[in-house]
């Protein structure tokens with residue numbers, strides 16, 4: 001079944017009966033009643049499928065989880081309260097029964113670096129970094145660290161490098177490590193990490209999947225081998241997503257492939273236009289034929305689809321020029337986050353990479369003149385018109 005069809009149908013109408021709701025309702029009950037203790041006993045014991053307590057599972061969460069597992073060709077999923085909760089849970093699941101050591105990509109979402117360094121490292125988990133777009137560097141780091149987990153983003157933030165998921169999966173598997181991929185920027189429309197050899201594909205549902213800027217959530221999708229440990233962590237740690245949020249995320253996902261196609265197409269037009277502007281010094285866009293990972297993009301992503309993110313540098317600009325430019329935007333929303341139906345712009349130096357020193361940022365290639373645009377579903381000419389008037 002194609003992803004557009006799965007997005008609309010998977011997870012709904014699980015138990016057809018005389019009055020089956022055509023879409024999954026919001027199940028608010030925290031516990032479930034059965035007509036006999038022996039049946040409840042079998043359900044608690046896992047001998048019979050059924051719901052017992054909302055932290056264990058819940059019909060609204062189960063529907064969303066089935067939907068996300070289906071989009072990623074996974075065996076199971078766990079809906080979590082945020083993308084960060086999902087990443088944390090995936091890493092814990094990956095490290096169960098494996099060496100407590102992680103090799104992570106050097107370019108990561110800011111909070112993920114903090115999770116690794118300020119939360120996991122103090123617990124005695126060894127963390128080291130390597131360039132995810134350089135398989136030789138990754139192989140060397142993995143050979144040295146013998147980690148239990150390799151952690152990468154399929155499209156990095158904010159410079160939009162694209163990791164060779166297939167090569168990294170081979171390196172991880174040969175070393176007995178589990179590969180966890182933060183797939184938030186690329187989405188299951190561009191690639192399915194589990195099909196390419198990853199063990200866990202994680203999303204901030206908050207972004208493209210839910211897509212309307214009105215719900216925080218995360219999802220971990222995994223294979224059959226890791227499904228029990230993921231489910232157990234959901235029960236024992238309790239990072240689970242509430243039923244209202246599950247409903248909103250599921251409603252959003254039904255139109256996700258359509259929105260993402262439009263956003264990718266718009267991003268291509270915006271990137272091309274930006275490249276011709278005198279005030280724009282440099283454009284970062286994975287669909288660019290001169291992009292450093294163009295070969296990976298061509299191999300892993302469908303033709304013409306390279307994501308909906310475009311970063312660019314204002315020529316001879318600093319903080320003041322960037323503030324002036326962003327304050328002049330009339331349509332594009334100045335806000336943290338991405339993947340919504342509306343276009344949004346963020347200044348990495350001020351937000352996602354604020355806690356790093358200017359020197360560290362410079363080393364990462366994140367200049368004072370860099371902005372990151374998440375392209376929405378508006379008419380491309382209106383997005384371009386807004387950028388044109390703000391660039392002046």
Ligand SMILES: *Cc1c(COP(=O)(O)O)cnc(C)c1O
Pocket residue numbers: 082083084085109112153157182184185204205206207216217218
């Ligand atoms: C937003 C984001 C996260 C964190 O997700 P939340 O839902 O905000 O907790 C993690 N990784 C990436 C790439 C993100 O964009």
